[in-house]
Amino acid sequence: MTTLANRAASPQTAAPVRHTRRRRLTAIDLVQRVLGYTLIVMLALFCLVPFAWVVLSAVDANAGPNVQWPTVSIENFVNFFTNSGTPLLLLNSLIIGIGATALNLVLGLAGGYALARFQFPGRRMFMFSILLIRVIPAPATIVALYLILVKLNLTNSLWGLILVEAVLQLPVTLWLLKGTISAVPIELEEAAWVDGSSRFQAIWRIVLPLAGPGLGAAAMLTFLGVWGDFLTPLVMLQRQELYPLSIGLFRAFSEHNQVDWGLLAASAIVYVAPPAVLYVFVRKHLLHSSLGGAIKG
């Protein structure tokens, strides 16, 4: 009987204690929580409301320069892909983005391997120097860069822009891939050499598959950087048929008298889509590269 009573009583006594504790906390923190939710919801709205016009106008057949309830249609997107000029903007953006990323990875992989596997005088100096480069604001060097490119005959060409964009993102890629390759045990490579692989075969078969995640992160960071860049193509390209989406959107918006707002909004959505999709994959790596890259220095 006693044990039963105890058993029955103990949850009862325990429950009120827990209950009162929860109620006490609630009483103290209720105001704080209401305030907290209010602030965070306002912050989220502040972040999202500016997108209202782009999202609503992209699907609005009668889109204007302001937010209005849309007459839903996909006409603007059809226009984007069938117009004479706009598909070329997307094509140029893709050529520049993919080309620069590929070149960046080849250079970064080779350089990162050398930095990870060879001990040579000036190696740490080199690593610190390319880290320091990130301190230089882009507008501060753009003029001299432009003049150098004019002399090398690289302005007004997609090849030139691909080369420059690939190199501008290279310091980050080198740091990222140097770290990734260092983490691959050298013993695995040595085993492959013993089995008769050449140095490059070992890199191809052993290092590359194991460096996959770092390589993927570097690829996406580079692509995002190149895709979003505005200043470099603005300075380097003067011929309309070479414009990527960033410059195309800017020029279309600047022609104040005859803007096709629906088409502009649809172009913006097309332009946002690749980074938005890629971002889902890189969230963690983005943090590591921005934070880790700076701290390691």
Next chain:
Amino acid sequence: MSSVTEMPVSAAAATRPLPKRRGRSNNRPLLLLLLGPAAVLIVLFIVGPALYGMYLSFTNTQLTGFAARDPKFVGLDNYVYLLNNADFLGSLGHTGEFVLYSAIIGQTVLGMLAAILLSRPWMRGKGIIGAAVLMPMIVPEVVASLTWASVLSNNSSGTLNQLTGIFGVPPTAWLQVVPMASIIVVNIWRGIAFAMIMFQAALEDVPVELIEAARIDGARAMQVFRHVTLPLIRGPVFLYLLLTTISTVGAFGLVYFLTQGGPGGQTQLAAIYIYERALQFSQVGIGSAASMILLVIVLVLGSVYLRLAKVEV
């Protein structure tokens, strides 16, 4: 050199025995083949422009016109001209104002607020709210500008005018009346996410026991934050301030798209001044000198932050 061992990269240990095991002489060609192209291109397109810009800043180089054919060495003339030029000094002032209010105050405060609120155990919907805050950072700057162009639109049905209209405020041409405040708000909006990510990572490293101990001793939430949390995350906070200051000093597209430096030069940041001088008025010498001044300011600020953060490099 001894600090190699301090490198957090775990693989440092794995690579260390390597050089002893292998002869160095036969690696030289391979090393050059692998690292050479990257090094040469970085020197050509990143280091080169910085040094060439320094040289140009001492000349009267122009893109077009008489001086374009025969640029001359003019010593410190460009610097003397700039330091007596109201437009340039004004643009430095605008950049300072822009960095102070948008990056150092706005983004830091709101990013910290978001990071703290999203670290509360009782907070629901963290994923959705986090994603919403990230959106402004993900989109390319041209799209960010485009969205705000519609928000700040001067006619009565611009998004902001529709919102303020609810409270009976007459429509305002925001980018004409308060241009600096407008671009500051836009830049805060764009940077909250980066601040939030940095501070979330820092807050995760603060030991829960210390906070609980302070609470038990009777400290209120604000006191705990001021005297326990903040000193502990001081390093990451200054690191963040360094990174955001550098990127905000270099801000160009977002502001150029919205105002092109206007109206009447009120939003002419140093970056826009350099762009216009060098590439629109084709006075490359003066533009380069302005770039060098900007670069020196960034380097000084950077070293001050590192000193304050007591970061051991």
